[in-house]
Amino acid sequence: MMKNYFSTRWGIIAVGALIGLLAALLQKMGNPPNMGICVACFERDIAGALGLHRAEVVQYMRPEIMGFVLGSLVAALLARDFRPRTGSAPVIRFALGFFAMIGALIFLGCPWRALLRLAGGDWNAIFGLLGLAGGVFIGTLFLRGGYNLGPAKKAPKFVGFAMPLIMAGLLVLAFMNPPMAGEGKSGVLFYSLKGPGAMYAPLLIALAIGLLVGGLAQRSRFCTMGALRDLILFKQMHLFSGLIALVAVAFLANLAFGQFNPGFEGQPVAHSMGIWNFMGMVLAGLAFVLAGGCPGRQLFLSGEGDGDAAIFVVGMIVGAAFAHNFAMASSPAGIGANGITGLVIGLVVCLGIGFFGMRKQA
Numbered sequence: 416m417m418k419n420y421f422s423t424r425w426g427i428i429a430v431g432a433l434i435g436l437l438a439a440l441l442q443k444m445g446n447p448p449n450m451g452i453c454v455a456c457f458e459r460d461i462a463g464a465l466g467l468h469r470a471e472v473v474q475y476m477r478p479e480i481m482g483f484v485l486g487s488l489v490a491a492l493l494a495r496d497f498r499p500r501t502g503s504a505p506v507i508r509f510a511l512g513f514f515a516m517i518g519a520l521i522f523l524g525c526p527w528r529a530l531l532r533l534a535g536g537d538w539n540a541i542f543g544l545l546g547l548a549g550g551v552f553i554g555t556l557f558l559r560g561g562y563n564l565g566p567a568k569k570a571p572k573f574v575g576f577a578m579p580l581i582m583a584g585l586l587v588l589a590f591m592n593p594p595m596a597g598e599g600k601s602g603v604l605f606y607s608l609k610g611p612g613a614m615y616a617p618l619l620i621a622l623a624i625g626l627l628v629g630g631l632a633q634r635s636r637f638c639t640m641g642a643l644r645d646l647i648l649f650k651q652m653h654l655f656s657g658l659i660a661l662v663a664v665a666f667l668a669n670l671a672f673g674q675f676n677p678g679f680e681g682q683p684v685a686h687s688m689g690i691w692n693f694m695g696m697v698l699a700g701l702a703f704v705l706a707g708g709c710p711g712r713q714l715f716l717s718g719e720g721d722g723d724a725a726i727f728v729v730g731m732i733v734g735a736a737f738a739h740n741f742a743m744a745s746s747p748a749g750i751g752a753n754g755i756t757g758l759v760i761g762l763v764v765c766l767g768i769g770f771f772g773m774r775k776q777a
Contacts, residue, residue, distance in 0.1 A: 482625015550700020
């Protein structure tokens with residue numbers, strides 16, 4: 416009973432509520448405004464910390480990401496749910512992760528951050544969420560047409576441990592090379608001296624919250640994209656009820672912490688170009704469906720041994736580097752100089768993957 420509790424309706428609601436509360440708490444303890452938890456943004460910061468891009472305002476080794484993967488690993492091992500596996504089309508999965516990040520950074524946030532921005536009063540998130548729903552809807556059309564990249568196959572244990580070991584290595588780097596006051600580099604890692612990359616909760620607290628969220632999300636199968644997909648395809652509210660709980664609790668926590676600031680203009684780490692907020696998340700939502708999960712879900716899957724999810728995660732981190740190196744990422748001033756080009760290429764690629772991935776076209 417306890418083992419399966421978090422997969423029940425009340426279990427998924429409890430997990431969503433806890434994520435909303437912890438995200439608001441992380442913001443209160445130092446994470447950027449309306450960015451208590453953002454998988455896309457945090458993976459972008461990790462890419463910057465490693466020097467894969469040199470956008471100086473978004474460079475920090477975010478321990479929450481490592482916690483998500485390692486927490487999922489521990490939960491999967493305890494529940495005997497650790498199943499090393501790999502599927503097919505690794506280059507395609509990499510590309511989906513790459514373009515999912517391009518879309519997310521045009522909007523400036525992953526699906527979790529879109530919900531948290533809404534709960535913090537950023538009405539620009541409405542356009543992003545509508546775009547996410549639109550992208551997921553397009554993806555479901557491909558699913559109805561038989562889209563499938565192939566079944567996963569059992570793999571050796573060391574394959575399943577690959578991503579957790581990588582994340583453990585990054586965590587060791589973070590401990591060995593902590594930020595130093597006034598210094599933009601510590602050992603091999605780069606650190607922001609200003610901007611959102613310079614805003615973070617204490618490392619151990621952020622790591623502990625990441626481990627907790629990773630474990631609970633692994634057991635509950637919490638997934639933003641999955642919630643929208645199931646609602647559209649099957650009219651099921653099971654996963655979607657967790658999203659409602661996340662927004663509701665984050666909203667109440669933001670009110671209690673004095674973090675609720677409603678409006679369109681002047682929102683933190685956000686822009687008010689509605690059409691690009693919408694279209695960025697259309698691209699991201701489509702890529703999530705074709706890959707089988709939102710960014711958070713991909714991290715949790717990689718923690719339980721899914722090699723396909725690990726490839727997607729790597730694609731997102733590389734995509735973050737390209738987005739900043741090639742001026743495709745947005746900023747509070749608006750969409751990047753090459754953002755529209757990246758968006759169009761991403762849509763063409765993802766639509767092509769969806770079309771040629773349908774069994775009816777095989």
